[in-house]
Amino acid sequence: MTRWKRQGFFSRKKALHYQKNSLLLSSRRKAEQIAEEHGFSSSSERAVERTEHEQSDSDIPVPDSGDINVSLNDIPNSRYDVSWREGRQMVELGVLADGLAGCAKCCIPLHLTHTVDILHCGLGAFLRVMCQNTTCQHKNIVPTGKRHGRIWDANTKLAAARTSHITQLAAVHGNETFSTYVMPDIPIIPSASDITGLEVRNGILYYHGKKINTLSISVALDSFFSFLEKFNNFILVGHNIKTFDCSVLLEALESCRMIPKLTDTVKGFLDTRILFKTVHPNLHSYSQQSLAKTLLNMSYNAHDALDDVLMLQSLVNKVEFSAIDHNCSTFSCQYACNIFNYQKLIHKNLPSLQCLIDQNVISLGMAKKIDGSGLDFSCLNLACKRNQDGIYALFTEKSLNCKFVRVTNTKRILDSVNEFFMSLNES
Structure with a gap:
C-alpha cells in the first residue's frame, strides 16, 4: 500500500x-x-480512592451525640482526594493539552469531561480519559504535568508544607455550639474570597460584604479551650481531619505554645471521612457535601464552619458503625503531633536533597523518608566523609526497642546515595 x-x-x-x-x-x-x-440531570464518575494505612487507638471512646464536632474554615490551599472534579490539582496546561490532543487508538480529540478517574501522585496526577468514539472507548492515561522517569516536576519544585491559616473556628456538643472568626495572618487571595465569601479591607474582615467581629488566633484558641473544658472524656470529630485540619490546628497551637493544652484536654480524634469510607465503601464521593446530599438529601453552606459542624453532627448521628469501624477511624493526639513534627522536618530538610532528586539518585518519597528521619544533605555528606560506610550505618541504624531501620536497608538505594557522596567528595 x-x-x-x-x-x-x-x-x-x-x-x-x-x-x-x-x-x-x-x-x-x-x-x-x-x-x-x-435534560435536567447530570452524572459524575467514580474516582479512584487511594488506600490509606490508618493507625487507631482502642482506648479512644466511641463518639455519640455528646462528642464534639469541630471544623476549621481556612484559606483554601490544599487538594482533597475525592472525585476528579473536586479539590485542587496542579496542572501544566501544555502537558494536559498535548495529552488530550487525540486518542491513542483512533486519534480523535479527547475531552476533559470524559475523565472517569484520577490517580494522585503528590502534586501531579494521571487522568484516565475515555475516548468519545463509541466504536473505540479506549481509556487514555493523561498526565497533568512533566515527569523525569518516575519523578514529577511539580513534586520536586514545591515544598509540601501547608500555608493555610484559620479564619473561622467552630464546634458543637449536643445542643451547645461555639463559633468565632479569626483575623488571618496572611492576605486572602481573590480566588479564595470568591469561594469563602471572606475578604479583608482596611484591616477589617468582611463576610459577603458584611463586617464581622474577629479575635486574634491566641484569644480564639483560648475561647475554644474554654468551651471544650466544660466536657469530659471526649474526642474531636472532623471530616478529613487526619490529613488536613489537624495540621492546620497544630500549626496555630504551636505558634501560641498551646499544644500541651490540647493533649491535656482532648482524648483523641475521629476522621469521619475514613469512617464513611469504611461504612459506605461504594459511594462515588466522600466529600462532606456529597455525603449530606447522598445520605440526608440535604445541602448546606460548606464554607461556614458552624454550618459545617452542624451538618457533620447530623451525618454522624445518621450512620451506624461497629467498634472495629470506630477503631479504624480514630487516632490519638500523640499520633497527630508525631505526624505534624514529621511534616515539619520534611519541609525543613527537603530543599537540601533537591539535587539528589533531580539527578535521580533517590525518589521524592525516599527523600521525604530521609528528611523525616531528621537527616539533611549536610548530615549525609558528613557521614560519608568520616567513613566510607557512613551512609550505610546511618540509614540502617535501629533505635532502641524498634525493629525498623532509620531510613532503609535496600542495597540499591544505599549504593546509589553512597556513590553520589563519594564522587562528590572526590571531585
Whole structure:
C-alpha cells in the first residue's frame, strides 16, 4: 500500500478510518447537544480512592451525640482526594493539552469531561480519559504535568508544607455550639474570597460584604479551650481531619505554645471521612457535601464552619458503625503531633536533597523518608566523609526497642546515595 501523508497520515486506510470516526463523532455531538438542551440531570464518575494505612487507638471512646464536632474554615490551599472534579490539582496546561490532543487508538480529540478517574501522585496526577468514539472507548492515561522517569516536576519544585491559616473556628456538643472568626495572618487571595465569601479591607474582615467581629488566633484558641473544658472524656470529630485540619490546628497551637493544652484536654480524634469510607465503601464521593446530599438529601453552606459542624453532627448521628469501624477511624493526639513534627522536618530538610532528586539518585518519597528521619544533605555528606560506610550505618541504624531501620536497608538505594557522596567528595 502506498504511503499517504496528507493531514499527517501514513496510509490511506488510516485516513479513511479517521474520516469515518469524525462523521460518527459529529452525529454523536449533535445528539449530546439535544440532550443537554432538554435534560435536567447530570452524572459524575467514580474516582479512584487511594488506600490509606490508618493507625487507631482502642482506648479512644466511641463518639455519640455528646462528642464534639469541630471544623476549621481556612484559606483554601490544599487538594482533597475525592472525585476528579473536586479539590485542587496542579496542572501544566501544555502537558494536559498535548495529552488530550487525540486518542491513542483512533486519534480523535479527547475531552476533559470524559475523565472517569484520577490517580494522585503528590502534586501531579494521571487522568484516565475515555475516548468519545463509541466504536473505540479506549481509556487514555493523561498526565497533568512533566515527569523525569518516575519523578514529577511539580513534586520536586514545591515544598509540601501547608500555608493555610484559620479564619473561622467552630464546634458543637449536643445542643451547645461555639463559633468565632479569626483575623488571618496572611492576605486572602481573590480566588479564595470568591469561594469563602471572606475578604479583608482596611484591616477589617468582611463576610459577603458584611463586617464581622474577629479575635486574634491566641484569644480564639483560648475561647475554644474554654468551651471544650466544660466536657469530659471526649474526642474531636472532623471530616478529613487526619490529613488536613489537624495540621492546620497544630500549626496555630504551636505558634501560641498551646499544644500541651490540647493533649491535656482532648482524648483523641475521629476522621469521619475514613469512617464513611469504611461504612459506605461504594459511594462515588466522600466529600462532606456529597455525603449530606447522598445520605440526608440535604445541602448546606460548606464554607461556614458552624454550618459545617452542624451538618457533620447530623451525618454522624445518621450512620451506624461497629467498634472495629470506630477503631479504624480514630487516632490519638500523640499520633497527630508525631505526624505534624514529621511534616515539619520534611519541609525543613527537603530543599537540601533537591539535587539528589533531580539527578535521580533517590525518589521524592525516599527523600521525604530521609528528611523525616531528621537527616539533611549536610548530615549525609558528613557521614560519608568520616567513613566510607557512613551512609550505610546511618540509614540502617535501629533505635532502641524498634525493629525498623532509620531510613532503609535496600542495597540499591544505599549504593546509589553512597556513590553520589563519594564522587562528590572526590571531585
